[in-house]
Amino acid sequence: MVRSFEKKMSHVTELYKMVSNFHVPGSGDTDSGVPEFGFSPEVVLYPESVEEISRVLGFASQKGIRVFPFAGGTKLFLGNPVCSVGAALSLKRLGRVLFHEPSDMVSTVECGMEVREFQKAVGRENQLFPVDPPGLNSGATVGGLVSTNLCGPMSTRYGTCRELILGIRAVRADGEIINLGGKVVKNVAGYDIPKLMAGSLGTLCVLVEATFRLYPRQPSSRTLVLGFDNHVSCSQAARAIFAADVVPTCFEILDERLSSEFSAAPGAKRSVLLKFDSFEEAVIEQIKQVREITSGKSASFVEMGDEDSRKLWDSAREFPFLSGASFSSKLTLPVTASIEILSDIESNPALSGVTVRCLSRPARGVALVSVSGEGEEAVIAARFLENLADSLGGRIMFSGVRRELRERVKAWGDFGDALFLMKNIKRRFDPGNILPGEKIFDAD
Amino acid sequence: MDSQAVKRTGRWKSRITSELVGILGAGAVISAEDELIAYESDGLTGYRVKPLFVVLPSTAEEVSQVVKICNREKIPFVPRGAGTGLSGGALPNREGIVISLSRMNRILDVDIPNRVVVVEPGVVNISVTDAVSAEGFYYAPDPSSQIVCTIGGNVAENSGGVHCLKYGVTTNHVLGVEMVLPDGAVVTLGGPAPESLGYDLLSLVVGSEGLLGIVTKVFLRIIKKPQMVKTLFASFERIEDAGASVSAIISSGVIPAGMEIMDNLSINAVETTVGAGYPRDAGAILLVELDGPEAEVKTQVPAVSEILRENGAIEIKLAADESERQLFWKGRKSAFAAMGKISPGYYVQDGVIPRSTLAKVLGEIGELGRRYGLRVANVFHAGDGNLHPLVLYDPEVEGESEKAEELSGEILRVCVDVGGSITGEHGVGFDKKRFLPLMFNEQEIDTMNLVRCAFDEEGLCNPGKVFPTPRTCVEPGMKKQGPETTPAKEMGELF
Ligand SMILES: Cc1cc2nc3c(=O)[nH]c(=O)nc-3n(C[C@H](O)[C@H](O)[C@H](O)COP(=O)(O)OP(=O)(O)OC[C@H]3O[C@@H](n4cnc5c(N)ncnc54)[C@H](O)[C@@H]3O)c2cc1C
Numbered sequence: 001m002v003r004s005f006e007k008k009m010s011h012v013t014e015l016y017k018m019v020s021n022f023h024v025p026g027s028g029d030t031d032s033g034v035p036e037f038g039f040s041p042e043v044v045l046y047p048e049s050v051e052e053i054s055r056v057l058g059f060a061s062q063k064g065i066r067v068f069p070f071a072g073g074t075k076l077f078l079g080n081p082v083c084s085v086g087a088a089l090s091l092k093r094l095g096r097v098l099f100h101e102p103s104d105m106v107s108t109v110e111c112g113m114e115v116r117e118f119q120k121a122v123g124r125e126n127q128l129f130p131v132d133p134p135g136l137n138s139g140a141t142v143g144g145l146v147s148t149n150l151c152g153p154m155s156t157r158y159g160t161c162r163e164l165i166l167g168i169r170a171v172r173a174d175g176e177i178i179n180l181g182g183k184v185v186k187n188v189a190g191y192d193i194p195k196l197m198a199g200s201l202g203t204l205c206v207l208v209e210a211t212f213r214l215y216p217r218q219p220s221s222r223t224l225v226l227g228f229d230n231h232v233s234c235s236q237a238a239r240a241i242f243a244a245d246v247v248p249t250c251f252e253i254l255d256e257r258l259s260s261e262f263s264a265a266p267g268a269k270r271s272v273l274l275k276f277d278s279f280e281e282a283v284i285e286q287i288k289q290v291r292e293i294t295s296g297k298s299a300s301f302v303e304m305g306d307e308d309s310r311k312l313w314d315s316a317r318e319f320p321f322l323s324g325a326s327f328s329s330k331l332t333l334p335v336t337a338s339i340e341i342l343s344d345i346e347s348n349p350a351l352s353g354v355t356v357r358c359l360s361r362p363a364r365g366v367a368l369v370s371v372s373g374e375g376e377e378a379v380i381a382a383r384f385l386e387n388l389a390d391s392l393g394g395r396i397m398f399s400g401v402r403r404e405l406r407e408r409v410k411a412w413g414d415f416g417d418a419l420f421l422m423k424n425i426k427r428r429f430d431p432g433n434i435l436p437g438e439k440i441f442d443a444d
Numbered sequence: 445m446d447s448q449a450v451k452r453t454g455r456w457k458s459r460i461t462s463e464l465v466g467i468l469g470a471g472a473v474i475s476a477e478d479e480l481i482a483y484e485s486d487g488l489t490g491y492r493v494k495p496l497f498v499v500l501p502s503t504a505e506e507v508s509q510v511v512k513i514c515n516r517e518k519i520p521f522v523p524r525g526a527g528t529g530l531s532g533g534a535l536p537n538r539e540g541i542v543i544s545l546s547r548m549n550r551i552l553d554v555d556i557p558n559r560v561v562v563v564e565p566g567v568v569n570i571s572v573t574d575a576v577s578a579e580g581f582y583y584a585p586d587p588s589s590q591i592v593c594t595i596g597g598n599v600a601e602n603s604g605g606v607h608c609l610k611y612g613v614t615t616n617h618v619l620g621v622e623m624v625l626p627d628g629a630v631v632t633l634g635g636p637a638p639e640s641l642g643y644d645l646l647s648l649v650v651g652s653e654g655l656l657g658i659v660t661k662v663f664l665r666i667i668k669k670p671q672m673v674k675t676l677f678a679s680f681e682r683i684e685d686a687g688a689s690v691s692a693i694i695s696s697g698v699i700p701a702g703m704e705i706m707d708n709l710s711i712n713a714v715e716t717t718v719g720a721g722y723p724r725d726a727g728a729i730l731l732v733e734l735d736g737p738e739a740e741v742k743t744q745v746p747a748v749s750e751i752l753r754e755n756g757a758i759e760i761k762l763a764a765d766e767s768e769r770q771l772f773w774k775g776r777k778s779a780f781a782a783m784g785k786i787s788p789g790y791y792v793q794d795g796v797i798p799r800s801t802l803a804k805v806l807g808e809i810g811e812l813g814r815r816y817g818l819r820v821a822n823v824f825h826a827g828d829g830n831l832h833p834l835v836l837y838d839p840e841v842e843g844e845s846e847k848a849e850e851l852s853g854e855i856l857r858v859c860v861d862v863g864g865s866i867t868g869e870h871g872v873g874f875d876k877k878r879f880l881p882l883m884f885n886e887q888e889i890d891t892m893n894l895v896r897c898a899f900d901e902e903g904l905c906n907p908g909k910v911f912p913t914p915r916t917c918v919e920p921g922m923k924k925q926g927p928e929t930t931p932a933k934e935m936g937e938l939f
């Protein structure tokens with residue numbers, strides 16, 4: 001046992017030679033770039049090229065050294081905790097825009113680049129990489145974005161990065177470098193493996209580059225907040241907006257607590273947040289339409305100023321990962337269920353022992369629910385949400401679960417029939433589980 | 445003599461026939477030679493293979509039972525929709541069974557509040573829109589074959605259409621599927637919710653060209669009909685200017701629902717046959733369809749017209765009403781058929797290029813046409829760079845069809861050389877598998893095989909398609925990973 005451990009240690013030190021830079025935790029030298037992993041890698045590697053990553057994985061897979069890819073380190077709490085890892089592999093040094101052809105509206109970027117920086121780069125050509133994940137301003141990277149498939153309020157109009165990703169360059173667990181998909185917006189040559197990467201949490205390949213479709217920036221933008229006295233009128237208004245001839249970029253419903261905390265509509269029982277981006281005349285016209293269809297239903301109707309709306313959207317974007325919560329959850333539901341869920345949650349005695357905050361994104365059928373509470377009561381709340389998702393024909397995922405609850409609140413709800421196919425895929429892509437499969441699959 | 449050949453005797457065939465009849469009923473099993481002819485090929489009629497049987501199941505359970513027999517007997521099987529595919533995807537195997545989904549053609553649920561329609565795979569594309577049109581909705585992907593092709597075929601090919609620039613292709617509109625896996629198990633992936641969690645298996649199934657299983661139910665997203673639709677027609681002296689207009693329109697912040705270009709040869713073919721009123725002397729015409737909230741479209745129309753003018757449009761017309769709009773589109777929609785009228789044979793190609801390379805690529809296609817002594821008409825989804833060059837030839841002239849095929853292949857090389865793709869919507873199928881290595885190396889194709897093996901270890905589901913050379917699942921296409929120290933072992937059984 002001791003021998004095998006020592007042997008593995010020596011294998012890990014071999015990895016040092018394969019990359020431009022590395023850091024050995026606990027060795028005295030500090031590395032400000034190392035996040036709180038929740039596990040102790042023997043080394044943190046900083047490769048500077050895809051070839052270095054390929055060498056690392058090729059060697060690691062032969063020797064059975066487990067490798068944990070990361071970049072910004074802002075979303076390490078997603079998925080199940082990771083067991084043991086030999087090397088953490090940072091993509092931080094691969095952070096350039098490699099290609100941007102404005103007239104094609106396509107760009108290829110290295111995965112260590114911060115999403116914010118990427119957006120600035122394409123923004124210089126008046127183009128938009130329309131994904132606004134939580135952590136956007138605190139270091140979220142493109143690689144993290146793809147592997148978590150996280151998104152924010154703008155997903156109402158643009159979807160998640162799954163809808164935008166056209167191609168990838170990645171390193172397989174056995175070290176092979178692969179380029180899949182392409183650089184054109186329409187392409188059906190071969191399976192759509194780039195989309196498979198979206199949401200795979202780094203369990204299948206190490207993503208090195210991604211190519212995305214971009215959108216044009218819109219000349220004018222306005223934000224509206226509607227306050228409601230009760231759930232029924234809010235729900236009617238939300239359905240009417242959903243059915244109207246308007247195309248909001250963002251469309252969210254907040255419960256009472258968030259309506260106040262976000263300073264959206266303090267005192268309101270519910271609020272609806274809307275953002276329209278288009279030509280000025282079209283924005284004004286759509287706001288007028290919303291006013292007409294919701295008149296008599298909403299208690300307040302406010303067009304926000306620039307500064308206030310920026311703050312509001314920052315809050316909505318960051319909401320799911322509020323610090324202080326015992327856990328947050330994402331429920332994926334049919335559209336109408338994602339509207340009604342606010343009242344399902346509000347009126348339920350199972351949640352009386354905890355503080356609940358809920359934001360719904362109806363066009364995506366998504367409800368984000370954060371729960372603050374202690375021990376058993378938090379667990380009861382988690383079970384309740386799990387059952388609720390199930391009964392509404394949806395699925396659930398928990399994240400940021402407090403350490404003491406982790407045994408009882410697992411990251412993933414039921415995957416249904418998909419589970420064994422997911423396992424087949426993982427087994428095919430990474431038979432030795434070199435990449436952290438336990439983030440998605442329970443050890444059983 | 446291998447054991448397979450021994451088994452495939454007349455006795456074997458009649459035993460399988462009676463077993464299939466037992467499951468499906470006599471009217472749903474075809475084995476007579478003359479009746480099999482209709483299933484020998486898909487829309488690409490150059491390839492023909494007669495299968496052993498064609499079966500017409502009515503339920504997922506029946507599909508599953510047939511597939512289980514195929515597994516037991518090691519019979520390859522091929523799912524089939526309407527057979528309009530243009531890459532030989534539904535081409536049968538000589539020793540195989542064609543599973544036609546045409547009888548599974550019911551719309552199972554229309555859920556307007558949730559914007560979901562649930563259909564069986566044999567439902568014809570246009571029927572989905574027909575079912576929700578009165579409520580003000582439609583199903584966005586609109587292949588030109590939409591009055592005949594099926595949703596199952598669309599899912600398998602990830603089909604597109606003229607309105608995909610703004611609204612996306614099939615993969616953007618499929619929320620879930622029920623499918624019979626290649627071993628006969630019935631599974632559901634996704635469902636009525638717009639988002640799902642875990643690995644995105646659905647994105648693999650859409651566009652899988654019938655290799656990952658047989659889709660038996662589909663959850664489709666429907667969208668609201670736009671409040672306003674306006675169609676602009678512009679003619680140009682040079683096709684390059686039409687191409688430059690397309691890029692300029694998108695760069696200005698406008699994403700039209702569709703943008704289609706036709707070159708001079710296509711214009712004349714269409715005028716000769718249907719008379720859409722296109723100017724015969726124009727180098728190219730461009731159709732731009734703008735849709736969305738009224739206020740938005742009203743602002744976009746003058747902005748786009750201005751861009752067209754700046755880029756050298758000779759004539760710009762805005763369809764005054766629905767009938768004029770239909771007239772503008774009539775020519776485009778009948779372009780393929782028109783080729784059949786001006787040439788005894790034509791070969792439809794499907795390649796994709798970055799928009800910015802349009803002028804260069806069209807120049808090279810023209811050059812290739814001259815070199816081969818064949819005419820090439822260009823009709824394309826210009827907004828997303830999806831070209832459909834139509835290579836005209838005379839099958840009666842010795843060697844000309846081979847020349848046309850070769851020229852078509854050369855066009856794909858040009859597309860790949862400028863960073864494009866060998867197929868934008870028709871799929872790889874049987875026809876283009878030899879071109880897949882233009883885009884992907886062995887390791888990359890092996891990686892695709894990992895996906896196939898995760899679904900179909902036996903390789904019985906639509907074999908001989910997509911992959912340029914046969915690949916098994918025995919060697920998973922991976923280098924060997926750590927022997928005694930595999931972490932999976934240390935961690936306990938992970939899977
Ligand atoms: C005139 C014409 C115009 C066309 N225009 C367009 C266009 O604009 N855009 C476009 O994208 N395509 C177009 N096509 C191509 C074709 O119509 C599409 O590929 C269509 O999706 C095929 O549908 P189908 O039902 O005919 O499928 P088939 O041709 O029967 O099958 C196609 C593939 O799907 C598989 N398949 C079928 N059903 C299932 C199922 N239930 N489960 C799993 N696999 C299945 C088959 O095995 C095969 O590989 C056109 C074809 C023609 C003839």
